[in-house]
Amino acid sequence: MEQFYLLLEKFKKGQASAPDIALLETLMQQGADEPLKAAMLAAYQRSILEKEQVLPAEKTTALLDRLHAAIAADAAVHSRKRSLRALLLPLSAAAAVLVLLGVVYLKYRADRSKPAAITVASRHISNNGGGVKTLALADGSVIQLAPNSTLAWKDSAVLRRLTLQGKAEFIVQADPKKPFTVETAGVTVTALGTIFTVSTQTVNKVAVKLSEGKVQIHTAHQQEDVYLSPGEEYAINTITRTFDIKRAGSPKVPVNKAPEANNVVLSFNNEPLDQALHTLGAHFKTKVCFQQEDVSALYFTGKVLKRDSLQSILAAICAMNQLELRATADSIIISK
Known part of the structure; x- marks a missing residue:
């Protein structure tokens, strides 16, 4: 029994060698039932492979001190000729508790070490009132959302992508690293530091009016993207996919006119x-x-x-x- 204590102390201090582990296995085979033996052996092997204690040093010491005291009291009451199996059963039970607590501790530490998942918050705002609703985004951009209009987007560190139903004016804070994109009815408008208005309030029509800066307009059916200059307005029929461009106060410019x-x-x-x-x-x-x-x-x-x-x-x-x-x-x- 003294030999078992010595080996257990070595294991606690991380000094147990391969022969020590083998001897511990032999002692466990002699005195513990199979489930406890397997649990203890797995704990020993995992400790050696991972080169870490199952529990922090202070917790291991406290638990083993209590374990030793309990075994000493048990030995004083009962005969010294008691079988090795009878002595090892309470020890094995306590060791199983050590293993269980160790697993819980390691799982807790592993969970603490995992990076926190990055969540992307979804936003959805509707304007059901009679006046324009002003929205201020975290990046400094401002949106004037017209009545009977809805805007949806996701907060992201990389993209500024919004979906519009209705009409809104966008005053975009310039940031080349984060393109500002508005999607509506199959039309994608990308802006870089600009003021523009997008409207779907006319049936089967999307209109984009540029007040300042420059925007790029893309649709899946166009071979070439369209670029607007200040004062220009783009309008596309979402059924026929034909579009035209005009300047404020001037007649429309047909799209097929080069x-x-x-x-x-x-x-x-x-x-x-x-x-x-x-x-x-x-x-x-x-x-x-x-x-x-x-x-x-x-x-x-x-x-x-x-x-x-x-x-x-x-x-x-x-x-x-x-x-x-x-x-x-x-x-x-x-x-x-």
């Missing part, structure tokens, strides 16, 4: 993005830097007009492809 030839300076049709960036950099005499792997398998279709700036074009391209844009004194850097 820009004047002397107004288009560059045109891209499904061009690999790396080549398009090189072409844009050369045209605007500005160095555009990027890593090839960041733009591989990406393509660009669109026209560059005389009034367009390199910064606005690249900002729109980055918004479409989830890329980041950073301007330096003599170059523009694009990255993921």
Whole structure:
């Protein structure tokens, strides 16, 4: 029995060798019933493999002190000739408690060490009143939600993506790293630091009016995205998918009317993005830097007009492809 105590002390201090573990197994086979023996052996082996105590040192010491005291009292009352099995049964029961507490402690510690899950809160706001409702987003953007309109979005550290039913004006806080996107009736409007209005209040029609800045409009049925300049209004029929663009106070411009030839300076049709960036950099005499792997398998279709700036074009391209844009004194850097 003294040998068992010595081995148990070694185990408690993390000093038990492989032969010590084997001997403990032998003693357990002699004196414990199968379930307790298996539990103790599993605890020993796990402690050796993971090189850690089942319980913290102070808890292990306290429990073992109580265990030793109980066994000593039991031995004083009963005959010293008592069988090894009879002595080991209370010891095995107490050891099983150690194993159980150890498992609970390890699970608690493992749960504490896991990173907290990142939750994305969903927001849903309706305006059922008679006046415009003003909403302020966490990023500083402001939304004027018209009556009988509904807006839904999810708070995210990466994207600003909203879904609209009805009409709203968006005053967007510029952030190239977080594109601001409004989706409605199959039309996607992406903005970078701008003021624009989106409306679905007319049946089978989506209208986008740009007051300031620049927006990109994308639909699944268009081969090319549309870019609006301040004062322009885009309207699309959601049934026929035909659309037109007009300036405030001027007649509509048919979509099939191409820009004047002397107004288009560059045109891209499904061009690999790396080549398009090189072409844009050369045209605007500005160095555009990027890593090839960041733009591989990406393509660009669109026209560059005389009034367009390199910064606005690249900002729109980055918004479409989830890329980041950073301007330096003599170059523009694009990255993921």
